Amino acid sequence: MKFLIAALAGGAMLLGGTLAAANPAPSSAPAERPLGVDARIPFAATTGIRNFQADGDDALWIEGQRGEWYRAELFGPCIGLDHAMKVGFVPRGTSSLDRFGQVLVDGSKCQISSLVTSAPPPAKAKKAKAS
Secondary structure, eight states: OHHHHHHHHHHHHHHHHHHHHHSOOOOSSOOOOOSSOBOOBTTTTTTSEEEEEEOTTSEEEEEETTSOEEEEEESSOOTTGGGOSOOEEEOSSSSSBOTTOEEEETTEEEEEEEEEEEOOOOOOOOOOOOO
16 A cells, blocks of 8 residues: 555656646746837826936937836927926827827927837936035
């Protein structure tokens, strides 16, 4: 009887090992997303955008709700964007922001020419203290 229980336990362990090899544990590292690809930010009209950072007056980085970054290029300079504390996003047709949307800065609408996936913006250099 002891032999039968040991044989069954060994078979179960062997079967478990085979199943584990066939179905490896999911990787904890997130999949890399391609950069520079046309993108769409879902729910931009409500809760889809977490943050933004201007890149001069003609582009900005936009952080989506899940921490993914996008870069929006504008058709021309958007006066005041570089110093704006808040901006609005105007999606066209749906609640998703894409290359057909607009950025609202101080009451002026600035047309987006492209919206692509991006890495996070570069860290801003800290101002050196005057001695």
